[in-house]
Amino acid sequence: MINLRLPMPSQLKYPAGSYQYGFHDEVKPVYAIPPGLSERVVEEISHIKNEPTWMRERRLKALAAFEARRVPTWGADLSGIDFQSICYYLKPSERQAASWDKVPEKIKQTFDKLGIPQAEAKFLSGVGAQYDSEAVYHNLKEEWKKQGVIFMDMDSGLREHPEIVKQYFGTVIPLNDNKFAALNTAAWSGGSFVYVPRGVQVTAPLQAYFRLNAQNMGQFERTLIVAEEGSFVTYVEGCTAPVYAVDSLHCAVVEIIAKPYSRVRYTTMQNWSNDVYNLVTKRAVALEGATVEWVDGNFGSKVTMKYPSVFMKGRGSRADILSLAYAGPGQHQDAGAKVVHLAPDTCSNIVSKSISRGGGRTSYRGLLHVAAQAKHSKAKVKCDALIMDPASRSDTYPTNDVRTREVQTEHEATVSKVGEEQLFYLRARGLSENEAASLIVAGFIEPIARELPMEYAVELNRLIELEMEGSVG
Amino acid sequence: MVQLLEVNNLHVQVEGKEILKGVTLAVKAGEVHALMGPNGSGKSTLASVLMGHPGYEITQGSATFLGQNLLAMKPEERSRMGVFLAFQYPVAVPGLTAEHFLRTAFNAHREARGEKPLNPMDFRTLVQAELDRLQMKPELLERGLNDGFSGGEKKRLEILQLAVLKPQLAVLDETDSGLDVDAMKLVAQGVNSLLGFAMGVLVITHYQRLLHYLKPTHVHVMVNGRMAKSAGPELVQAVENSGYDQFTVAHA
Numbered sequence: 133m134i135n136l137r138l139p140m141p142s143q144l145k146y147p148a149g150s151y152q153y154g155f156h157d158e159v160k161p162v163y164a165i166p167p168g169l170s171e172r173v174v175e176e177i178s179h180i181k182n183e184p185t186w187m188r189e190r191r192l193k194a195l196a197a198f199e200a201r202r203v204p205t206w207g208a209d210l211s212g213i214d215f216q217s218i219c220y221y222l223k224p225s226e227r228q229a230a231s232w233d234k235v236p237e238k239i240k241q242t243f244d245k246l247g248i249p250q251a252e253a254k255f256l257s258g259v260g261a262q263y264d265s266e267a268v269y270h271n272l273k274e275e276w277k278k279q280g281v282i283f284m285d286m287d288s289g290l291r292e293h294p295e296i297v298k299q300y301f302g303t304v305i306p307l308n309d310n311k312f313a314a315l316n317t318a319a320w321s322g323g324s325f326v327y328v329p330r331g332v333q334v335t336a337p338l339q340a341y342f343r344l345n346a347q348n349m350g351q352f353e354r355t356l357i358v359a360e361e362g363s364f365v366t367y368v369e370g371c372t373a374p375v376y377a378v379d380s381l382h383c384a385v386v387e388i389i390a391k392p393y394s395r396v397r398y399t400t401m402q403n404w405s406n407d408v409y410n411l412v413t414k415r416a417v418a419l420e421g422a423t424v425e426w427v428d429g430n431f432g433s434k435v436t437m438k439y440p441s442v443f444m445k446g447r448g449s450r451a452d453i454l455s456l457a458y459a460g461p462g463q464h465q466d467a468g469a470k471v472v473h474l475a476p477d478t479c480s481n482i483v484s485k486s487i488s489r490g491g492g493r494t495s496y497r498g499l500l501h502v503a504a505q506a507k508h509s510k511a512k513v514k515c516d517a518l519i520m521d522p523a524s525r526s527d528t529y530p531t532n533d534v535r536t537r538e539v540q541t542e543h544e545a546t547v548s549k550v551g552e553e554q555l556f557y558l559r560a561r562g563l564s565e566n567e568a569a570s571l572i573v574a575g576f577i578e579p580i581a582r583e584l585p586m587e588y589a590v591e592l593n594r595l596i597e598l599e600m601e602g603s604v605g
Numbered sequence: 606m607v608q609l610l611e612v613n614n615l616h617v618q619v620e621g622k623e624i625l626k627g628v629t630l631a632v633k634a635g636e637v638h639a640l641m642g643p644n645g646s647g648k649s650t651l652a653s654v655l656m657g658h659p660g661y662e663i664t665q666g667s668a669t670f671l672g673q674n675l676l677a678m679k680p681e682e683r684s685r686m687g688v689f690l691a692f693q694y695p696v697a698v699p700g701l702t703a704e705h706f707l708r709t710a711f712n713a714h715r716e717a718r719g720e721k722p723l724n725p726m727d728f729r730t731l732v733q734a735e736l737d738r739l740q741m742k743p744e745l746l747e748r749g750l751n752d753g754f755s756g757g758e759k760k761r762l763e764i765l766q767l768a769v770l771k772p773q774l775a776v777l778d779e780t781d782s783g784l785d786v787d788a789m790k791l792v793a794q795g796v797n798s799l800l801g802f803a804m805g806v807l808v809i810t811h812y813q814r815l816l817h818y819l820k821p822t823h824v825h826v827m828v829n830g831r832m833a834k835s836a837g838p839e840l841v842q843a844v845e846n847s848g849y850d851q852f853t854v855a856h857a
Contacts, residue, residue, distance in 0.1 A: 552659060557696040560656050561710035561766065562684035562717070571709065575700030575749065 168216040171195060174318050177221045181287055181321075184294055190307060194317030197308035204311060207497065208435045208466040213409050218381050220319040220352070272336055281365075282327035283338050286354045289325025296327055300358055304387035304415050304443075313413040316352050316385040323353035323384065326367060328394075330360040337366040337399075337585060355386040359394040359422075368585060370402040370429075380407045380434070388416035390424050392446060397425040401588050403595065404433035406462065412438040420446030420475075427583050429456040430465055431595060439497060441470035444478040444506075451480040456580045459492030459524070460599060468515075468529075470499035473506035473539075482513045485577050489520030489599075497529045500541065507538040517547045518576045520569065548576075570600040607634040607671070609774045609805040610655070615666035617647075617654050624650045626830035627666065632774065634803040639816055639841065641809075642827035643849045648809045649693055651827070652778040655807075656690040657683050670774065684710075685717035689772035691763040693779045693809075697751040703762060704746035707732065711769055735768040738798075739791050756783030764792050771799060777808040781815040793818030813845050828852050 165176055174195050178188035203210050276283055282293060290297045307317040328334055359365055382404060390396045396416065404410050410433040416424040426440035442451030457465035465488075471480035486494035496515045517526035528545050550572055558568035573596050574581070581589045610632040617625035624647050632638050640648050654661050655668065657680035668675040670688055678686070698706070712722035723731065736743055741761055751759050760780055767775055775796065781789055796806060796819055808819060816838075824840035826833045826849065833852035834840065843851070 551696075553696050554698055556656075556658055556680060557692065558698070558706070558710075559680040560684055560690055560692075561706070561770070562681050562713040563710060564681050564713075565679075567709065567713070571701050571706065572698055575698050578700035 165219065165221045167219050169195065169198075169218075169220050169315075169319065173220055177319060177321070180221070181290075183290065184298075186298060187290065187301075190302065191318045191320075194307040194314045198311055198314035198318055201308075201311040201314060207437050208464045208495070210409065210411075210435065210437075212434075213381060215315075215381075221321060275336075276334070279332045279334070280329040281332060281334055282325065284325055286323040286325045286356065287321065289356070293325070293327065296358065297325065297356065300356055300387070300389055302387075304389060304417050305385055305413050310413060312383045312411040313385050316354060316383050316413070319352045319383075320354035320385070321352055323355040323386075324357075324367070324369070325355070326357040326365065328357075328359045328363040328365045330391075331362045332360075333363065334365040337368045339368045351382045351384075353384040355384070357386075357388045357396060357398070359388070359390050359396045361391045361393060363391070363394045364396075365394075366397040366399070368399045368588070370400045380409060382408050382410045382412070382433075384412045384414075386412070386414040388424060390416060390418045390422035390449075392420040392422060394419075395423040395425075397427070398440075399427040399584065399588070401429040401431075401584065401592065402433075403431040404436075406432060406434055408433045410436040410438065412436075414438065414440040415470075416440075416442045416451075418442055418444050418446060418449035418451060421448045422446060423450040423452070425452040425454075426469070427454045427580065428467070429580070429584075429592070430467055431458045431599075433463065433465075435464050435466070437466045439468045439470050439499070441472065441499075442480065443472045443474060444480065444509075445474050447475045448477045448479075449475065450478065451482075453480075453482045453484075454580050454583055455482070455484040456577055457484075457486040457494050458596075458599065459486070459488045459494045461490040461492060464493045464495070466495040466497055468495075468497040468499075469513075471501070471511060472499070473502040473509045473511065476505065476507045476509065478506055478509040480509075480511045482515070483579060484513075484515040485518070485580055486515075486526060487518045487520065487573055487576065488524035488526050491523040493525040493527075495527045495529060496545075498531065500530070500532045500534070500543075502534040502536060502539050502541070504535040507536050509536075510540045512542040512544075514542075514544045516545070516576070518573065519547065519549045520573075521550075566597075566600045570597045573600065606636070607803065609634055610668070610670055610675075610807070612651075612655075612668045613666055615651075615654070615668060616664045617650060618662045618664055619650070619660065623664070624661075624830055625654070628827075628830070628832060630807075630825065630832070632805040632807055634773065634805050635800060636823060637800070637806045637808065637819060637821045638823045638825060639808050639810060639819075639821035640825050640827060641811070641841075641844055641849075642825075642833075643853075646827045647830040648827050649778055652690055652693075652776045652807075652809060655683075655776055656680055656688065681713070684770075684772075685714055687773035689767055689770060689775045691760075691767060691775065691777045691780045693782070695751045695754075695759045695763055697749065697754070699749045699752045701750045702747055703750045704729075704732070706750050707746070707766060707769055710766070714770060732765075732769055735765055739765055739768065739795055741765060757785065757788055760784050760792070761788060764795050768795050768799065771802060772804065774805045774807070775799070777806065777810075779809055779811065781810055781812060786814070789815055790818055813841055816841050826852050 165173055171192060174191045178191055305313050307314055326338060357367060388396050418424045424442045428440050430436045440453055444451055451471045453469040455467055455469055457467040459465040468484060469482045484496050488494045494517060498513060500511050500513060502509055515528060519526055526547055534541060554572055555565060555568045558571060559565060574593050581592055612628055612630040615625050615628040628651060642648055663676055670686060708728045715722055739761060745758060760783055763780060780792060821838050824838060825835045
């Protein structure tokens with residue numbers, strides 16, 4: 133059990149009695165919330181945000197669930213997390229005040245090599261002011277408004293559309309689903325809120341990039357996407373530049389509700405700095421005839437545990453999950469996917485690719501569940517691991533729970549080593565060892581790269597090249 | 606003509622076992638050297654060693670290319686200097702298109718010569734001409750490198766690479782195996798046309814067939830890690846008539 137030390141009131145830098153009087157919109161918080169988590173801290177977060185009572189109560193319940201649960205030990209090693217040293221809420225102004233000088237040199241160099249402009253780099257490092265893309269974004273925003281599409285940060289979503297948020301928040305991932313979902317529910321800040329009305333086809337991808345501001349870079353983001361019947365939306369977040377986190381825990385929750393015959397695609401490409409525990413719960417519910425696609429790329433971090441899931445509740449619903457993980461020295465990517473077939477004629481397809489090098493470790497952890505009533509369903513799982521050197525490691529942990537015979541399942545797993553012969557062949561044509569390794573890796577992940585928006589695919593390849601520098605030989 | 610390759614008393618080991626036991630060979634520009642010999646005599650080892658395969662240990666002797674110490678160079682340096690090996694078993698790299706690979710290699714060579722890289726459009730034009738000459742379908746270039754290629758497709762792709770990279774020394778390691786007669790003629794034509802550019806060739810083969818189209822100027826028979834016999838083109842006929850036994854016996 134973790135001992136959650138409750139800070140004494142004297143340790144809190146609150147103006148006396150400021151938080152217990154409900155909502156003080158006009159009062160600008162001038163204090164900082166100290167590290168550590170407690171009811172007081174949770175109430176304070178809710179207070180600062182001027183939230184409705186139900187959300188505050190939800191947070192408190194979640195906190196209790198978080199405290200009651202043990203740190204899971206079935207996956208990656210999480211023993212290094214010190215929950216009491218983490219700041220659970222930072223005012224945006226505090227984030228911005230953090231200094232560019234404090235961003236590690238290595239990360240700055242990576243920004244340079246990736247060709248990220250400094251303003252953007254500063255923002256991504258969590259030290260910049262709002263990344264100003266309003267100009268590009270403006271026309272799209274008008275268009276969405278006309279269609280009734282809502283796309284804003286989650287805090288604004290709760291403020292401006294409390295009835296929708298209340299209806300769906302926590303319905304896909306209950307607050308006590310797992311320790312980290314509970315933590316997120318207790319401490320969440322930022323994330324995205326997306327609502328697509330019935331029949332609306334959103335052609336341009338909603339890019340979290342567009343609406344990013346310092347608040348959304350929180351480490352406890354909460355995202356909720358509701359796609360009404362027959363609608364279509366693509367949501368893209370993250371970028372391949374390393375995100376420098378002030379604290380070493382990123383714990384996000386993403387919930388998707390895909391109503392009948394809607395289609396939602398959610399693309400993430402993340403690259404956390406090497407000391408971050410990245411523990412994310414992503415789950416979607418697909419109703420009749422709906423399709424949910426997760427495209428999920430994980431670079432960086434110390435430990436990642438992330439298994440995008442789709443619960444196919446409606447007849448003929450569909451799940452497509454593409455997952456990519458790269459583990460370099462000192463990193464463990466425990467990633468995968470979960471598909472739960474709960475209705476007849478459902479169809480799922482998982483493609484997982486992982487690369488480990490320099491002592492890095494990747495694990496594929498997957499769940500395939502087919503309920504008794506999910507007759508005539510199809511499920512396909514393909515996981516490929518590429519191991520770059522003898523010091524690196526890859527494991528596969530599939531769980532199959534199939535309760536009907538009238539189902540078609542396929543499972544395919546390959547592990548390949550970048551062989552001396554492959555490298556030699558490419559070098560014999562004039563490519564350096566690093567170039568050769570980059571091309572082999574880029575080829576390996578090509579089935580996923582081609583599903584990415586162009587600019588992400590380009591960045592991804594540049595990132596691979598960077599990671600391969602000095603990786604072999 | 607220019608002296609390209611000079612191999613002198615080359616001894617090579619793999620895991621403590623000596624495979625090449627003192628090989629000597631000299632190839633000038635415009636010459637075609639055929640290297641024949643029974644399985645396991647060390648022919649392919651010589652080809653791999655010339656290209657710089659890291660799995661071999663050179664214990665004695667020397668090899669120079671254009672007067673420079675070949676054995677001190679990395680495989681990519683040898684390639685950029687103009688050494689080319691057509692692999693006996695080309696390796697597959699799934700997801701990497703043959704075109705992207707070939708363009709990257711081509712531009713690496715240009716860069717080494719201080720030239721600007723060719724853009725994808727111009728490169729396509731250049732490679733299309735070579736495809737036509739070798740009667741190859743351009744679709745081959747869109748596929749993953751050697752991934753799911755037939756034996757013949759792999760060998761043709763090797764020759765396409767040869768034609769695009771235009772090396773000074775081409776080592777063809779059993780390029781004829783897996784090719785039908787028509788394909789072999791095309792391969793030979795491709796190689797012959799490059800001889801005009803003062804290329805030297807070392808062709809490893811079991812069969813006389815390819816040598817009908819690719820007229821060797823010199824023929825060597827390798828047995829048990831040594832050149833058992835080196836002579837002119839007439840040696841091909843001797844091998845054809847009486848096999849390799851004559852050399853094994855003579856040597857013993």
